[in-house]
Amino acid sequence: MEGITEGVNKMSVSETQKKNRIQVSNTKKSLFFYVNLSKRYMQQYNEVELSALGMAISTVVTIAEILKNNGFAVEKKIRTLTVDMRDEPGARPIPKAKIEIVLGKTEKFDELMAAEAEQNGDNEEQQN
Numbered sequence: 001m002e003g004i005t006e007g008v009n010k011m012s013v014s015e016t017q018k019k020n021r022i023q024v025s026n027t028k029k030s031l032f033f034y035v036n037l038s039k040r041y042m043q044q045y046n047e048v049e050l051s052a053l054g055m056a057i058s059t060v061v062t063i064a065e066i067l068k069n070n071g072f073a074v075e076k077k078i079r080t081l082t083v084d085m086r087d088e089p090g091a092r093p094i095p096k097a098k099i100e101i102v103l104g105k106t107e108k109f110d111e112l113m114a115a116e117a118e119q120n121g122d123n124e125e126q127q128n
Contacts, residue, residue: 031059
């Protein structure tokens with residue numbers, strides 16, 4: 001037990017929660033909320049890590065495909081694993097599938113974002 005505590009105390013912030021990680025839920029927010037958030041993270045950090053458990057995995061894959069097919073992102077890494085989750089403390093662990101997809105900006109990313117911002121500006125002017 002002492003070794004585990006020591007290891008936890010030595011962990012850096014990046015190991016516990018990466019700044020560019022988005023943990024996706026398929027019930028809390030819309031698909032395009034995550035698409036737009038991913039674009040903002042890529043603007044800020046040059047890459048984004050999308051992460052999901054269980055039934056939300058298909059949502060993460062869809063977000064990644066939307067970003068790739070529209071020319072915003074390239075796939076850098078895909079990792080699948082199984083993690084043990086507990087519904088409540090002391091309960092038996094339940095294995096859950098997990099996926100992590102790291103996406104990076106394409107060469108055209110900034111150009112596409114500028115065009116999108118310009119288009120959104122035009123739409124706002126038409127509405128007023």
